Amino acid sequence: MDDSNWYVRIKSLPRTRDGKFSPTLFERYQRNEKALLAYMLEMYISGVSTRKVSHIVEQLCGTSVSKSLLTAELDPMVKEWRDRSLSETDYPYIVTDVLYIKVREDNRVISKNCHIAIGINEYGYREIIGFLIQDGESGLTWSNFFEHLKNRDLKDTKLVISDSHKGLVSAIRESFTGVSWQRCQVHFMRNILSYVPKKDSKTLREAIKAIFHYTDIELARNAKNELIDKFSDNKRYEKACEILDDGFEDAFQYTVVAKGHSRLKSTNVIERLNQEVRRQEKVVRIFPNTESAIRLIGAVLMDIHEEWIGSNRRYIQF
Incomplete structure (x- = not known):
């Protein structure tokens, strides 16, 4: 049996919190529609009436729901996905970058950074392995992000691909001892x-x-x-x-x-991902709070992640 095909089939199966397989229709709906749920929440936040959004949901799902219910459904899904363990898979190659967003805080509009990482796993498939929204882009914020990944059992990394931001490069050297850095x-x-x-x-x-x-x-x-x-x-x-x-x-x-795999010589893969997130995020323009940014960006990244896993297409060939 082809190990890579086995990996894709296993990774694409839905699981419950205890790790057991649960291919129920409801959970399948939750995975496929999480981006839609995020947009509905942002419609509320942007001032669209509950009645109008409830009407949209009713037309699509056959029932109307409240903002609090949508939030209660989506927030735990995003948190669980963002904090999931990475111990079951090796990610020898990591591509990382930052996405700048605007958030309203104490009646001020401030800039925040969404750190994102893509992992190329041992079979050559790409996955979104983490994101974290923080204040500023410094060596400290990058170190925090890398510690977040390592605390989730990221292991066996051989190469980190990024641009040459001074704080980022310093954090890579400190957080990934013995790991090489590929400058884009x-x-x-x-x-x-x-x-x-x-x-x-x-x-x-x-x-x-x-x-x-x-x-x-x-x-x-x-x-x-x-x-x-x-x-x-x-x-x-x-x-x-x-x-x-x-x-x-x-x-x-x-x-x-990385054996000369040309796709690993630049950050193109994560820049395309950032463009897709930006296309979705620009509808909001200014997030009303950090929680809403985590909700929407997390939901979009989850959706893209599932699409990548389900495509059964290797990013690099070993």
Whole structure:
């Protein structure tokens, strides 16, 4: 039997809190409609009358419900999913990023950050393994997020993929001892090219882009050294060459740790996820409180997570 297919079938089965299988229609409905429940709650919060929302629910479900009932149904589901144990699966590769949201607090609109992590499991499938809404993006908030994951028994991580935010990189080094960090190549290349003058620089730009096509670190390193030898003496290109040289090793760790799987060289997968969450979240624009943000974002992430698991499509091939 194919281990990966076994994994997908087991992960897609509904479970109760005690871990027993419970393929009831009600629980299936709860999983599939959690995003819809979140929108209904936000309609209440945004000022839509109870009567109108109850009418929508009645048309879809055959019964009207109150805001308190919807909240009582959804909040425990989001909390249980967010805090679930990760002990049953190994996640050798983690991709992480932050999503900025606006929340109303004490009659003030403030910025909060939603830290999100995607895990690529031992069979090559992707899962959303955690999210946490906090104040600010600092080394401390990232450390809190990583501790949240580790407290849920995250284990056997080999590579963390992210951008180069100073606080984030520091937290990765401290929280994941012995784990490699893959700097997002897309962000890194943009950073390098931002220091290359646009005029008369086509040759250099093409040479820089060519380096990032390599999936063998030795070939990439040789190409990088040749480029620096050729262009670093030119003051117009000195800074770009310096940035390339300093950040090169971190940007090619996936070629060593992750067997050159090209999908692990950037944060594209989580940026697409963030775009989907943002598309859903912009209907609200400003959350009335942190709890409502957890409710809506959590419900959307749960829905996407279930879709990924049910698709039976590997993100990377081993």
